[in-house]
Amino acid sequence: MPRTQSTIDLNSDVGESFGNYTIGLDEEVIPLVSSANIACGFHAGDPVVMRRTVRLALDNGVGPGAHPGLPDLMGFGRRSMDVTLDEIRDYVAYQVGALMAFARAEGGGLQHVKPHGALYNMAVADPTIWQAVAEATASVDPDLILFVLGGANRDDLKAMGRRIGIRVACEFFADRAYNPDGSLVSRREAGAVIKDHDLAAARVLKMATEGRVVCAGGEEIALQGETVCVHGDNPQALALVRRIRETLANAGVAIRPVATFIES
Amino acid sequence: MPRTQSTIDLNSDVGESFGNYTIGLDEEVIPLVSSANIACGFHAGDPVVMRRTVRLALDNGVGPGAHPGLPDLMGFGRRSMDVTLDEIRDYVAYQVGALMAFARAEGGGLQHVKPHGALYNMAVADPTIWQAVAEATASVDPDLILFVLGGANRDDLKAMGRRIGIRVACEFFADRAYNPDGSLVSRREAGAVIKDHDLAAARVLKMATEGRVVCAGGEEIALQGETVCVHGDNPQALALVRRIRETLANAGVAIRPVATFIES
Amino acid sequence: MPRTQSTIDLNSDVGESFGNYTIGLDEEVIPLVSSANIACGFHAGDPVVMRRTVRLALDNGVGPGAHPGLPDLMGFGRRSMDVTLDEIRDYVAYQVGALMAFARAEGGGLQHVKPHGALYNMAVADPTIWQAVAEATASVDPDLILFVLGGANRDDLKAMGRRIGIRVACEFFADRAYNPDGSLVSRREAGAVIKDHDLAAARVLKMATEGRVVCAGGEEIALQGETVCVHGDNPQALALVRRIRETLANAGVAIRPVATFIES
């Protein structure tokens, strides 16, 4: 029987502005979440934006995390690249270190690391990439928590984290349909994205309290996650986050930075 | 009367290769110096090169330092840019953090920060830039040592460091002529660069032991420095470093990373 | 007596989006102007945006122009850099050629070149930079027209263009106050930017028909320009462009791409 959680983390990608370019509604979404995945300059973000975003997270009691991506600003880190595991380790360490500098400078600490875009998807497809990211993260600071997409392989990923010496948090996607094996339904398929806010919020609540999700085909499966990915790039997305917060609050589920409740 | 030093630091800019591009003779110069100024990806260097160079420094007992530059890879960080003090602070923090990640990952610690090229020259011309660099460095880690060009303003720069909470090391240039006010003779003037190896080595020894240097015009002035800048980008430069080492060894002056002997 | 113009060109900076980042209201401003200054990838813009923007200009009968900038995406090309005249020539030629490829690919031709941001300001302060830009432009295609800020030195700039073999169009700023010497009032001074739309439109009309402008201090001077710079980055700016069009239309002044009426 899945454990009942009375606490869950909400995370969102932020700090994706760059130079003269503004993207996302960071000032609005950060107060609504408990963990902030902050871009680190490779696919988005720049030093000025990074400091401002770390400051904003800390001011709101939100756990700042590094959101390292592939070195592809023109493609926003969404295009997979044929990089080696060593390159991945070095790119992750570089970006985590850069963001950690701002966390320290602003009097806080870094909470977590979540790979971005194509790097995340490449890791989902090839667990040796999760391992490379975990190793790089642990080598910089073993107190960091790594966010992964966990489904049927949740136990494997948790075990990998223990082996490498880093805590692993599994992520649930509020607005995405799941396959019976715990993987995400591909965006190319109809129904991959759940647009009904009530339904999405109800799914988050069910995952947070029962550790279960109803799949695209109707089948219910066990699926545990410590953190829920939400978006803040448009007013619709913000409305969904507010809906999820309400639904969780009404059910007595607390929203807190994952570091405050994740088990070692 | 200037204090007699029996110990001096030799520093060199390294880790300037990038991707498929190799520059400098890092494997040869690193064993000859005691502090390594490692490029951080803005004007030179990349994550793969940074890790390898940190490893090489640690393996040779050399203090690894960050060598942050302006964001101008095409210009190798040698072209001054009209950046704000806030941008400087953020660029320095970013790069110091990135390099610190590799120092931690490789089991060492970062020793120092030395701005590169145009950023260094801009700071020499405008002390508020030294202050911005010092503040950024201290905010990331107050145990780091900042390398500055110190002449007549040595006491001011040391006081600035104490105020900000960071140690400041003054740098002496082995192969550059000095003006009576302790500044460097501009490269545009004849005799700015000292090409005679014996003379350069003798000057380093005199500065290290007497805290004095003979200026371009013949006048002798007091000039104290804890670290001496040398180069490793060609065989001639390496020959000069070897000559300096010999000269110092013959006179009983030890060469050590600046962190081992700098006063707080 | 200044010649009466019955035709004027309106130009606007467009194509400044980059990758996932959108900036400006290109689809709205392009139909309102007659010349489009399209970013070329150094300070803004990317190949995908460039093609799309050229297409949009051609579809609207708007003259596409290259808007080359300094290689500083993070600073949006607004920070002056210590580049050499040779570097400027090469950066301009590169960017003009890149944009010309899209003009040819989309079945049109390139009309003009206007340097962006810091490069423009550097040229205003140092005419040898206008000359370097003119030489680079002429070397790629002598049929291109160079946009410059012309005041008291209009004749000098026109003469420079003839010497180099390129037509020079002088630019008037719709929303900027002028000094009696024909230069722009610095943005640091109060009143530098004219916010009253009626006043700005009236000034454009006066310049277009009488070749005269009333300066900040009240003095009226001669000031001729073939093209008027307007903005399209926010709804207010669009409203001003519409106001200017109305005012010109009511006075019988035609708005056309500068190439259709500029004298050789």
Place this chain on the structure above:
Amino acid sequence: MPRTQSTIDLNSDVGESFGNYTIGLDEEVIPLVSSANIACGFHAGDPVVMRRTVRLALDNGVGPGAHPGLPDLMGFGRRSMDVTLDEIRDYVAYQVGALMAFARAEGGGLQHVKPHGALYNMAVADPTIWQAVAEATASVDPDLILFVLGGANRDDLKAMGRRIGIRVACEFFADRAYNPDGSLVSRREAGAVIKDHDLAAARVLKMATEGRVVCAGGEEIALQGETVCVHGDNPQALALVRRIRETLANAGVAIRPVATFIES
């Protein structure tokens, strides 16, 4: 029976230096070849290097060509990226245009286009990429010649070129072993690279005069190419080029830019 060629083109990748980084022996290899594939700033090269290299090619009667790559300076364009066909078209047009500017500025014309590294390999694996590159090239200038790897599909690629309205030149690799289907033996297999200079030169001669090559397994196949790829990045490579020139000269085969002899 394959036609006897009395003329062949030798091409080499050049202009790969960047800013302060020098790579390749351009001044030595350019006089030895008849076509120069010049990097265009995405994977290597910069505007200053591009102009200098175009100048060097023209001074030596060598046909300048664009060598467009993926936007990955850190990976030297050698890492495949998940780019769309539209992105490929736009990246190629941009880079071809940029180089064409220097060819025009230096009083010459661009001869050809050869995709670099990962982009070339991606096209070999997926002919729709050859088509996208051909379309982009033709859209900028239909007089340009596209270099492709042609084996069994030579006729298909030539037909594609005619359909799109561009000439296609097939390339032969002097130092690579071939499979019986006309493809290159993978570098991962033993014997993929032919190190014996006499053998490599003899193979070039046989291809140039008989249109045939002996495969890795001993089988002889028909393989026609108008241009032969050679390298200039080290003294060994230069020695091979000299050997090939000698062998061809002794057999009365002329080495000329492909544009001077390719059939429409």
